[in-house]
Amino acid sequence: GAGVSQSPSNKVTEKGKDVELRCDPISGHTALYWYRQSLGQGLEFLIYFQGNSAPDKSGLPSDRFSAERTGGSVSTLTIQRTQQEDSAVYLCASSRGGTGELFFGEGSRLTVL
Template sequence: GAGVSQSPSNKVTEKGKDVELRCDPISGHTALYWYRQRLGQGLEFLIYFQGNSAPDKSGLPSDRFSAERTGESVSTLTIQRTQQEDSAVYLCASSLASAGELFFGEGSRLTVL
């Protein structure tokens, strides 16, 4: 497809389990972002990838969170030992260039019971 694709769209897990979220950016987009959106709150920056440069991980809330991206393709966000406060929509966005328009996927809705 032409847009940013995220999977799964919904994930329900038990506290303490690990989850992996996937993002497939628009082809040719060098920049990739992960944001978290909690109910009734704005988007919270998590991590930024740009080409082969070192990622900006400054927004990751704890060492339970990690993300990878291979080149300019798919990215995965992994949350280990999930907690109830991790429940949120995780949004991925890609951009042709830094400071350009972000194109968002529809998000992965995570519920931790």
């Protein structure tokens, strides 16, 4: 497709389980971002990949959160031992880099019971 694709669109899991969220960015975009959007909150920055540089992980809230980007394209956000406070919409975005314009996917809604 032409846009940023995220899967799954909805995920319900039990507390303590691990989850993986996938992001397929726009082809040719060198930068990839993960944000978290909780109810009534703005977007919280999680992690930023730019080309082959080391990712900016400064927004990851705990060591239960990790992300990787394979081959400079698809990215996976992993949350281990999920907690109820992890419930949120996880948004992925990509950009060409240097423009400030991010293209967002429609998000993965995570519900931790």
